[in-house]
Amino acid sequence: MSFTRMMEGNEAAAWGAKLSRAEVVPAYPITPQTELISHIATMIANGEMKAQYIKVEGEHTAMAASCGASAAGARVFTASSSQGIVNMEEGIWMPPGRRLPIVMCIVNRAIAPLGSLRPDHNDSLLQRDTGWIQLYCENSQEVLDTIIQAYKIGEDNRVYLPVAPCYDGYFVSATATPTTVPDQDEVDDFLPPYKHEMYNLMPDEYKAAPAFPRNIAKARYEVQKAMERAKEIVEEVDRDYAKRFGRSYDGFLEEYACDDADAVLVTMGSMTGTARDVVDEMQAEGKKIGLVKLRGFRPFPTEELQELAKKYHAIGIVDRNTSYGSAGGGIVSMEAARALYALDDRPLLLNFHVGLGGSDVTMRQIEYMADKVLEAVETGKVKEVVDWVELHEMGEVM
Amino acid sequence: MKNDQLFDEYYEKSLMQGGTACCPGCGGPTFWRMALEVLGPNTILYGDGPCAGCATRNIKLPRFGLHFSFVADGATGIVAALAAKGREDITVVSGGGDGAIGDIGFGKVSAAAERNENMIQLCIDNEAYMNTGIQKSGLTPFGAWTTTTPQGKENQKKRIPMVIAQHGVPYVATASVAYPRDLKAKIEKAMGIRGFKYIHTVMPCPTGWRFNPAKSIEVVRLGVQTWSWPLYEVENGVLRLTMKPDPKPVEEYLSTQGRFRRLTDEQIEFIQKQADNDRERLLENDGKNIQF
Numbered sequence A: 001m002s003f004t005r006m007m008e009g010n011e012a013a014a015w016g017a018k019l020s021r022a023e024v025v026p027a028y029p030i031t032p033q034t035e036l037i038s039h040i041a042t043m044i045a046n047g048e049m050k051a052q053y054i055k056v057e058g059e060h061t062a063m064a065a066s067c068g069a070s071a072a073g074a075r076v077f078t079a080s081s082s083q084g085i086v087n088m089e090e091g092i093w094m095p096p097g098r099r100l101p102i103v104m105c106i107v108n109r110a111i112a113p114l115g116s117l118r119p120d121h122n123d124s125l126l127q128r129d130t131g132w133i134q135l136y137c138e139n140s141q142e143v144l145d146t147i148i149q150a151y152k153i154g155e156d157n158r159v160y161l162p163v164a165p166c167y168d169g170y171f172v173s174a175t176a177t178p179t180t181v182p183d184q185d186e187v188d189d190f191l192p193p194y195k196h197e198m199y200n201l202m203p204d205e206y207k208a209a210p211a212f213p214r215n216i217a218k219a220r221y222e223v224q225k226a227m228e229r230a231k232e233i234v235e236e237v238d239r240d241y242a243k244r245f246g247r248s249y250d251g252f253l254e255e256y257a258c259d260d261a262d263a264v265l266v267t268m269g270s271m272t273g274t275a276r277d278v279v280d281e282m283q284a285e286g287k288k289i290g291l292v293k294l295r296g297f298r299p300f301p302t303e304e305l306q307e308l309a310k311k312y313h314a315i316g317i318v319d320r321n322t323s324y325g326s327a328g329g330g331i332v333s334m335e336a337a338r339a340l341y342a343l344d345d346r347p348l349l350l351n352f353h354v355g356l357g358g359s360d361v362t363m364r365q366i367e368y369m370a371d372k373v374l375e376a377v378e379t380g381k382v383k384e385v386v387d388w389v390e391l392h393e394m395g396e397v398m
Numbered sequence B: 001m002k003n004d005q006l007f008d009e010y011y012e013k014s015l016m017q018g019g020t021a022c023c024p025g026c027g028g029p030t031f032w033r034m035a036l037e038v039l040g041p042n043t044i045l046y047g048d049g050p051c052a053g054c055a056t057r058n059i060k061l062p063r064f065g066l067h068f069s070f071v072a073d074g075a076t077g078i079v080a081a082l083a084a085k086g087r088e089d090i091t092v093v094s095g096g097g098d099g100a101i102g103d104i105g106f107g108k109v110s111a112a113a114e115r116n117e118n119m120i121q122l123c124i125d126n127e128a129y130m131n132t133g134i135q136k137s138g139l140t141p142f143g144a145w146t147t148t149t150p151q152g153k154e155n156q157k158k159r160i161p162m163v164i165a166q167h168g169v170p171y172v173a174t175a176s177v178a179y180p181r182d183l184k185a186k187i188e189k190a191m192g193i194r195g196f197k198y199i200h201t202v203m204p205c206p207t208g209w210r211f212n213p214a215k216s217i218e219v220v221r222l223g224v225q226t227w228s229w230p231l232y233e234v235e236n237g238v239l240r241l242t243m244k245p246d247p248k249p250v251e252e253y254l255s256t257q258g259r260f261r262r263l264t265d266e267q268i269e270f271i272q273k274q275a276d277n278d279r280e281r282l283l284e285n286d287g288k289n290i291q292f
Helices: A007-019 A034-045 A059-071 A082-087 A094-098 A140-154 A184-190 A213-245 A271-284 A304-310 A331-341 A363-379 A389-393 B002-013 B027-039 B050-056 B071-083 B098-104 B108-114 B162-167 B178-192 B211-224 B249-253 B265-283
Strands: A003-007 A022-028 A052-055 A076-082 A102-107 A133-138 A163-168 A176-179 A252-257 A265-267 A288-294 A294-299 A314-318 A348-353 A386-388 B043-044 B091-094 B119-125 B173-177 B196-204 B232-235 B237-240
Touching: A003 A007, A003 A076, A007 A102, A007 A140, A007 A163, A007 A176, A022 A034, A022 A059, A022 B071, A034 A052, A034 A076, A052 B071, A059 A076, A059 A082, A059 A094, A059 B071, A059 B108, A076 A082, A094 A213, A102 A140, A102 A265, A133 A140, A133 A213, A140 A163, A140 A176, A184 A213, A213 B119, A252 A271, A252 A304, A252 B043, A265 A271, A265 A363, A271 A288, A271 A363, A288 A363, A288 B043, A304 A314, A304 A331, A304 B211, A314 B002, A331 A348, A348 A363, A348 A389, A348 B091, A363 A389, A386 A389, B027 B050, B027 B119, B027 B178, B027 B211, B043 B071, B071 B091, B071 B108, B071 B119, B098 B119, B108 B119, B108 B162, B108 B196, B119 B178, B162 B173, B162 B196, B162 B232, B173 B178, B173 B211, B178 B196, B178 B232, B211 B249, B237 B265, B249 B265
Parallel strands: A022 A052, A022 A076, A076 A102, A102 A163, A133 A163, A265 A288, A265 A314, A314 A348, A348 A386, B043 B091, B091 B119, B119 B196, B173 B196
Antiparallel strands: A003 A176, A133 A294, A252 A288, B173 B232, B232 B237
């Protein structure tokens, strides 16, 4: 039976894996992912979940075991964070090319040095070129729903790619929000058992290493095409999910309170919740700012962003990540710039670095960023293309 | 005509068809032919070490590999998937070379042993990184020339089989392609045991060891006869020497290979002492439980 109660993000993720009937869970503990795998271990020990839990000795092995199990026909769930994601980097490249629809939660946490246990998005965004579909979640409910959707997307024979539901450590992983756990029969009906077709269909030359370069180019192009097809599937699965379970996340991006907006802020992950309140308050004061929550980062919602650009004069991208020495600003803003470059009439594009190393993204900061975007609309100019918001606050930026 | 027919029949039955990408005289294909005759078709192979990978390229079995640095780990996933599916009838064999098992993936093998994963882990040991052009590994023997030890290796070979035996796994064995009956018996025994089985086999490498490719079997046979490569098994902790030849001087083995050409008399003496010591220790513990 379906039920609703307060639930932390990590517990919701465990429910997501259980309801999806993951059969093999290789995992290695790392803060802030630990409660997730402890919940799964407990569920298996209690007999509530039927799965093989592999207590691996590190993340590199967690990913390798995930690949082995998936190639052998099992539905696989795993999760990690930060250093763990970097540790498994060598393995992270394998599932897309091997077309293994593994689901791995990335519980976002900043990467060392200056190690932090708190979230920013560099760990998952670092994986942007590897061929994993990435969906960023705002709260426990979305985590649970996205995991079920993730299997449906990844295992679709038009896709056959791994999927990473990402959510911020602590702000989502350890914060209890009301969460509805759907009925198992309903989920079973929505998500049939994993039919393992793709790997066996792969010609031998793709399995061998080293492969001939010609085959590599072809295999990579196929992954690219699958990524492109995934754009439609992500939307389709979200629509179907809404029909059955009554909850939708608007596919790749959600426009919040944008009806009368001249400009928008684009946020990802947990900061979106705070931003919703700020935008509401600012609109009550007559300021024409709207909010866009970027849920899907891979495949990147290029067309959707171009549509936004037609409606709003300025777009402020909030990057909870760094890309040192980049062409300009954070990773999301660079992607956005490329997407918008194709337009004849480009909007003003602003970029903010905020919440790095897991510092709070405060209401004041969001208001500050919104004001900057509105100021750009008013003056028709961007004063500061890349704005390190917290350093501004500390008076550190000249 | 009769010979052709015999060959065709053998070829038809063989799980290894279509030649190999290995160097002439490589022990890899020889090992796999013997092993596959015992393992049979109900086997999944895991592992992607370059040399071991070349040897397995034309094996007609379900095969999965990621990259050479991934040892035992993907096989762990396969074992778990089979358990989830309730398949008890399949042997999972995880292969790797000495570099993968002794160096970069050592922790992985150790962890799979600790978890007692239901698989046969093979170490196909040619005593250096041969595919990349003969670089020293942790399992290169003392004094051996490689391109990264141009003066000969300063340190000893890691005793991996004994290290794995101390994990308390049900079965550990050493093997050599020069002794097919012994090798096959060990694989057959491993197939009948549940849990982590470790078989460490020598893979003669004419390219890296510097000898005539026609002499592969002779060279590794001398390895056993000089007790440079003792053949034993450790079953549930109990050591059993499966071959106890009258010891020949190690020099007979060393002199067959160009990689030992620069050894001084003192170094040969040191290697001889070590072989003697190992032999004595092994004979002393033959039939005894050696797990602490």
